């Protein structure tokens with residue numbers, strides 16, 4: 040929808056032919072009900088046709104990115120920008136989204152699009168600002184020109200890893216924010232949790248050489264604020280349910296559930312303290328109860344704020 044609004048010729052690919060046919064007939068994606076697809080958008084289940092593009096946005100969940108890119112790679116023209124829109128870290132390999140693209144499609148140009156942007160808001164054409172990062176600044180700026188419009192404002196960046204860390208970490212922290220709300224711990228606790236969560240995100244980012252303007256920018260602090268604000272976020276909603284002693288809503292992708300254990304492993308491998316993320320991972324694995332995790336966070340030794 041964004042690319043069409045920016046004047047691009049757009050092909051929307053779905054791997055399931057029946058699903059593609061239903062979207063084409065209804066001119067609406069069932070995952071975004073009530074939002075008509077712009078007339079010019081072509082729908083296909085033919086990957087060869089979809090791959091004949093000047094640039095590709097890949098919007099599969101993080102743990103499925105490698106598989107999707109492996110199918111796509113042999114069909115792409117060399118040096119096609121492949122823009123990952125997923126937020127996460129691959130299990131087992133600890134790889135970020137653009138690292139997976141670089142491995143699975145070595146002749147493509149890896150890029151990442153991230154920032155505070157609920158699909159529903161973006162598709163409706165509500166004002167949105169995001170970060171688009173690629174290793175080469177001219178390439179990143181070209182992609183911004185191709186996708187930007189009066190309602191969608193991408194900022195370009197070359198800090199690919201900083202953008203990826205913000206997007207992956209904020210989902211885990213949003214689960215924690217949801218838990219705090221679900222447990223009725225109050226607005227003060229939610230603000231404290233979000234702020235100390237941000238300190239963790241920054242620590243991990245710094246360990247990877249991320250720029251501070253990225254971590255405090257749209258893809259870091261910006262997306263953390265959005266996702267920790269309420270149940271429109273699926274990650275927050277998952278945490279909210281857990282906090283109330285229920286199961287996360289079925290059929291709603293909460294990437295933070297998959298990212299949490301990998302994020303904790305990654306942080307440990309770099310000697311970075313991430314107690315909130317650690318608590319989320321432990322709650323999700325059943326290693327601790329929510330109340331014990333909260334007590335554990337509050338009982339940590341007092342220290343200087345950093």
Ligand SMILES: NC(=O)C1=CN([C@@H]2O[C@H](COP(=O)(O)OP(=O)(O)OC[C@H]3O[C@@H](n4cnc5c(N)ncnc54)[C@H](O)[C@@H]3O)[C@@H](O)[C@H]2O)C=CC1
Pocket residue numbers: 053054070098099100101103106107124125126127156157158159291292294
């Ligand atoms: N929905 C949102 O507001 C936003 C989502 N994201 C990120 O985008 C990523 C995807 O999320 P959503 O689109 O919301 O999830 P979703 O669950 O609504 O849709 C994911 C789609 O990918 C398809 N899929 C899964 N594996 C596939 C494969 N191997 N090949 C082709 N298609 C495959 C699924 O069938 C599904 O239709 C996540 O990493 C999420 O964090 C980022 C910003 C906003």
Ligand SMILES: O=C(CO)COP(=O)(O)O
Pocket residue numbers: 126154155156157158210213262265266271272273274275292293294
């Ligand atoms: O990443 C998002 C907004 O920027 C979407 O958040 P959820 O996946 O938690 O719904």
